[in-house]
Amino acid sequence: MEQGRALRTAISRAVEAIEAAERMFADEMGAILDLSPAAKAALIAKVAAAIEDAIAEKERAPTSSFVAGC
Numbered sequence: 001m002e003q004g005r006a007l008r009t010a011i012s013r014a015v016e017a018i019e020a021a022e023r024m025f026a027d028e029m030g031a032i033l034d035l036s037p038a039a040k041a042a043l044i045a046k047v048a049a050a051i052e053d054a055i056a057e058k059e060r061a062p063t064s065s066f067v068a069g070c
Contacts, residue, residue: 022047 022044030040 018051019048022051 025047026035026040026043029035029043033039035043
């Protein structure tokens, strides 16, 4: 059971790190491009969707080791 909890904790930390990176990217790009707060939010949503799509595609791959042991 400890291994499952550790895995969930690691996944949670990874999700938090990715979300923080999305916000930092949007803040930096928003400043460079002079984006409005709404445009920054749209940029975060678009980046998040691209990451989620890439993860889902990797999980569907028949030889994926990405989710091995989950």
